Amino acid sequence: MEERPLHNACAEKWDFNWLLHRAAQRVGSSFAEEVAKHGISVRGQLILQALANEELQRTQLKLGAMLGLDKTTLTSELDKLERSGLVQRVPDPNDRRVRTPVITEDGVELQRKVGTALADVERAYRERFSDEEMAVIRKALMNLADGEAPVHGSCI
Numbered sequence: 008m009e010e011r012p013l014h015n016a017c018a019e020k021w022d023f024n025w026l027l028h029r030a031a032q033r034v035g036s037s038f039a040e041e042v043a044k045h046g047i048s049v050r051g052q053l054i055l056q057a058l059a060n061e062e063l064q065r066t067q068l069k070l071g072a073m074l075g076l077d078k079t080t081l082t083s084e085l086d087k088l089e090r091s092g093l094v095q096r097v098p099d100p101n102d103r104r105v106r107t108p109v110i111t112e113d114g115v116e117l118q119r120k121v122g123t124a125l126a127d128v129e130r131a132y133r134e135r136f137s138d139e140e141m142a143v144i145r146k147a148l149m150n151l152a153d154g155e156a157p158v159h160g161s162c163i
Contacts, residue, residue, distance in 0.1 A: 027151075037128050045121050046091065050076065050084050052125070055093060055118040058110035067096070067106050093117060 035049075042052050057074060065073065071081040085108055088094040093114035099105035110118070133141055 041124050041128050051088055052121050055114050059115055059118045064107045
């Protein structure tokens with residue numbers, strides 16, 4: 008009897024949820040490894056991306072809500088980014104308790120580099136599929152992500 012790799016045996020035996028989780032783990036790990044090469048975390052990249060793409064500045068509280076990051080997690084990530092010179096927290100002139108994170112020039116440069124590297128990682132996964140297959144996969148994932156109830160938590 009021919010032995011199949013454990014992954015194939017699991018894929019046949021286990022359910023849809025396991026397959027989605029396993030795929031998300033693999034892609035997420037690839038992204039995390041690539042981002043780590045640049046000295047930041049996936050959450051750090053997410054924050055830099057949000058700050059680089061924002062035309063309007065957001066307070067820490069609003070940024071956390073937009074990204075689905077709790078106050079403690081966001082503060083910890085901003086501390087790391089600020090120590091690295093990638094972000095500054097500017098005090099609100101009207102309320103000294105409020106801070107607005109602003110991406111620095113170094114942060115913009117790093118975010119572009121990491122964004123390009125992550126696009127390459129994603130492209131490698133997409134190349135496994137035809138354009139038609141990717142359209143079906145994307146549609147199915149969007150359908151699953153939309154669901155019937157709001158989803159709480161981080162977008163990572």
